Amino acid sequence: MSEIIKIAYLYEDLMNTYGDSGDVKILSFLLKEQGYDTQVDNISLDMDFNAFDYDFLFFGGGQDFEQSVVATDLQRHRQTIKDYIEADKPMLCICGGYQFLGKYYQTSGGETIQCLDILPLHTVFKADSRMIGDTEYKTEWGTVKAFENHSGRTYFDDKKMLKPFGTMIQGYGNNPDEKQEGMRYKNVIGSYSHGPILKNENVARAIADKIVQAHKERLATTNNK
Numbered sequence: 001m002s003e004i005i006k007i008a009y010l011y012e013d014l015m016n017t018y019g020d021s022g023d024v025k026i027l028s029f030l031l032k033e034q035g036y037d038t039q040v041d042n043i044s045l046d047m048d049f050n051a052f053d054y055d056f057l058f059f060g061g062g063q064d065f066e067q068s069v070v071a072t073d074l075q076r077h078r079q080t081i082k083d084y085i086e087a088d089k090p091m092l093c094i095c096g097g098y099q100f101l102g103k104y105y106q107t108s109g110g111e112t113i114q115c116l117d118i119l120p121l122h123t124v125f126k127a128d129s130r131m132i133g134d135t136e137y138k139t140e141w142g143t144v145k146a147f148e149n150h151s152g153r154t155y156f157d158d159k160k161m162l163k164p165f166g167t168m169i170q171g172y173g174n175n176p177d178e179k180q181e182g183m184r185y186k187n188v189i190g191s192y193s194h195g196p197i198l199k200n201e202n203v204a205r206a207i208a209d210k211i212v213q214a215h216k217e218r219l220a221t222t223n224n225k
């Protein structure tokens with residue numbers, strides 16, 4: 001029987017814009033190639049959640065309304081997500097999910113959604129110029145092609161701690177000013193790329209390898225108890 005890799009999809013029913021669930025499907029396919037089955041749990045409103053039960057966390061994009069609903073529930077999980085990230089475990093956050101890692105998101109209605117405040121970044125909505133279209137950018141793993149659709153502009157509050165995921169060739173990425181796409185911190189990637197982003201096999205394989213490593217570490221910890 002093959003081993004089971006456990007993936008938590010945070011608020012899958014609410015945070016899933018422009019094909020983001022495809023990211024998890026692509027990872028499941030690549031992990032199957034390596035001999036692993038995957039179990040994907042939708043961690044939705046009011047559910048219990050311990051990040052350390054999982055080998056990978058995925059947080060997809062969402063529109064402002066869904067984000068405001070998720071925000072009412074999310075703070076309960078702040079500590080376990082923070083500890084998981086600090087323990088070098090892998091996580092991929094897209095668009096709204098990426099924005100949630102930061103301090104706050106100022107919405108179209110002028111309302112401020114308190115985010116997890118795990119990483120030093122913040123996002124401000126600008127209604128007059130939605131960033132929409134194809135993107136292309138360079139990353140550590142090569143060129144990535146994707147699609148973006150957001151009005152939130154994300155800025156880092158600590159540029160030593162957070163590194164951009166990529167440098168723009170086409171499109172906007174984090175904001176119209178800096179020509180940078182997404183964020184990296186430890187084994188967390190935040191990105192505005194939909195499409196899904198992991199149709200870019202270079203990035204998908206790099207993340208799949210991190211997941212296998214995290215899985216082996218989790219099993220070793222469990223077996224030593």
Ligand code: GLN
Nearest residue numbers: 061062095096150151152
């Ligand atoms: N509502 C957010 C924005 O417009 C996120 C959009 C998304 O996740 N696609 O910036």
